[in-house]
Amino acid sequence: MRRWLIVALILWPLTSAVASAQPNGFVPLFNGRNLDGWVVAGSPEGFAVVNGRMHSDGGKGGQWIHTASQYANFVLRLEWMLSRVGNSGIFIRNDPTGAGFEVQLLAPWTPHRDDLHCTGSIYGHVPANPRPDETPLRWRRAEITAAYKRVTVKIDGVVCADADYDQVPTMKDMPLAGYIGMQDSHTGAGEWVEFRTIEIKDLDQDPGFVAQGLASTDPAVRRVAYDAAVRLGPPMAATLLNLIGRGDAPTRHAAQAALERVVANASAPGASQEASAVRRDLLDRLCASGDNGAPDRACAAQMIGLIGQADARTAGVLMNALLEDGAVSAAALEAMQRIPGHAMTVALIEALSQVRVSHQPALLLALGARRDDRALAALGDMARTRGGQVRLAAVRALGLLGSAKATPILREVGAGAPQRVKKEAADALISLLDAPGLNDAARSAALDAARELAVTQAPKAAATMPPLPAR
């Protein structure tokens, strides 16, 4: 009982937020009781809640009231009523100093205001057409849609302004994100404005919408979409992978940068829910059958290396990817090398018998560098029974292992072997000398074994690196 209560308390903020979103995706911005979530830029008396409405009296210096957070792309709906010669407006994408757009809200007054400065106009930028009825003392409805560079204003259900930044010279460099707000009652004392049912649909909560922005050819739009993708976090991961797989170069580039941020944020200590969600999407993508070289799957593998867990499922998925060819395989091996723990060692050992011979040296070296004694038997077996580069790599890997148990195997393999193997075994034994955790007796044993394998030939640098090209 008590346990359920605790769970309920933890979930409460989340569920209540979800519950407040209506099926159509709109969320109230104004609760009708107080101004929580709003900031009055001017004098606090300029705005008040009266009978469940947001009310502003003229002459009180409220300047404007704005949301606490910024919005880039959204559909904003509200109802407003003006007094007889009231004057107000809705601001979007404003910065705190007030630069941004105003959709004008006006009662008809003298002197007459032109269509560029009347209700429904984007003040000073785009005239209202058709000009809405401005009769005051009635509730009217405004709906403003801001989607990247397009801003559409509907008054009482009729579109009266529809503008594209790139088509309106004065709007060209206007911001694509900022605060949403309302102007105070802008005429003198005695005049007023009221707002109610203020609600918003944040388009940047929709991965599909954000993807459109990332696919835009406009750098400013890509930047806003990148910010939205990073804010959205794990729900964006799969969509970003799609873009990495299919987009053009700038889109892939932006999507990859965003995915790296999403993964980084989800990897933060304490973000375990986010981490699980991202891991699931990354693993799903890596499992999905597709073109071997697909950049999205290679990227997923790479990201798993940073955030993946050391469990059997992750190990299995990475191992299957490792058995492919090309970029996916390379990225999977990199990921397996980054992730600590026995599960990955076991998977690498299993993969060893399944990959092509040309691939085995890479796996052997990766196994050695893990310094996990579980690899000892597999490495010893390869060192004893194989030839060529595979044998050399197995010998070198036994040295990387940094375990005293490698010494007798290296001594045995080196004895009677060709010079090249002998030299590699001696090098491997010497590299054991620096391994942490080896006591003096173990070091002496390694040094003695190295002495036994004394070679007379000049050393060849690192035989297990790529063979030197022929002269």
Next chain:
Amino acid sequence: MRLTRRHFLTAAAAGLAEAGLGFRDLARAAEKISANEKIVVAHVGVGGMGAGHVSWFADFPEVETAAVCDVDSTHADKALAQLKEIRPDTKAVIESDFRRLLERPDIDVITYATPDHWHALNAILAFQAGKHVYGEKPLSYDMIEGQAMLKACRRYDRVFQLGTQIHAGDNYHRVAELVKSGILGTVHTVRLWRVGGDMAVQFAPDSDPPPTLDWDMWLGPAPKRPYNRCICPFTFRYYWDYSGGVFADFWCHIADLAFWALDLGAPRTVSASGSDPLDHMVTTPSFMDAEFEFPSLKMYWHSRRPDIRGADDRDPGIQFVGTRGELVASYDSRVIYIDGRECADIPEVPVTLPRSPGHQRNFLDCVKSGAEPESNMAYASRMTLPMHMATIAYRLGRKLTWDAQRGEFVGDETANRMRHRPYRAPWHLPGQEAC
């Protein structure tokens, strides 16, 4: 008797030589190069900065240049032609794979000016082959590489100089002297800056590499990818896969002064922020600010000019703020503020640091004497560590805490995984097992 590590290593090296394990050059190390003997040098990566290496070293009379090596034959041809202008009778040869240089017992010194992702292999394989090394900055591509380089340098007892040649200048010596003298009081804040970072590298399609370039060898231990002219040559610095952007390019030059003058250890925490480039092909930040908490002071990195007196046109620049005054310096200038008084020098502070004979000269002298050069491996790795910490903090977007004892971040698995990027097989990092 319990052997100390140093005893053991010395004994081990002697034992190896005695056992005839083929470490002829290790044995050779015992016999120092005498003062009037020639030093045989070979250069790796001779486009760009490497062309400078060729001339600098050829200008020393006791240096004999044995080879110029580059994965792009155009660079190697040019470098050889350049060498012939200084040494018309040179017998230097051209190589494309630097490991050929390591097979030659007559070569004493390797210098390299390769991309960052090659530095660790260049240095460690050279140490193993008994060569002394003059290596370009930054020290290493990642943190674990830096540790492996330090271990190898010690194990094979080689001389290493990081190519931070500004270190040798008189201004740097004087600034270190002034700060060390205590005229600023207790220094509690250090600001470092290098203005810029937004690299306008346009998106370009991948293509075949130029016929003169061995692209796979250029990539070396870095992930395989098709050639792109917007990566190589020159602009590799602005991609995470090969380097760390303007920050990693300039950190060691200007942070050098702070580490030298204040004898700093490792920071306890690091955080970094900035902006990812979206409009250009590059991946390192358009700008980046970082903040380090050292036990005794705070250090800041800015990629925009800080609004402080003395910053003026100093770039890259450094500001020391102490309880009694401030000092602002660039590569070749400085200004001091004590009690509101502005001056360029404090004559009462005596010259206490011996001046450098020049960065490359200092290196060659140390090759002969066995002494530690001015930007030696231990110093270089200490001063490079915070650079790696900051790039990881930037990429993760969070503050990180460093455990210097364990050489790892505290409670951050992903940050710890980012200390090293596994090598593309069949390349592997020798000595990694010891880190």
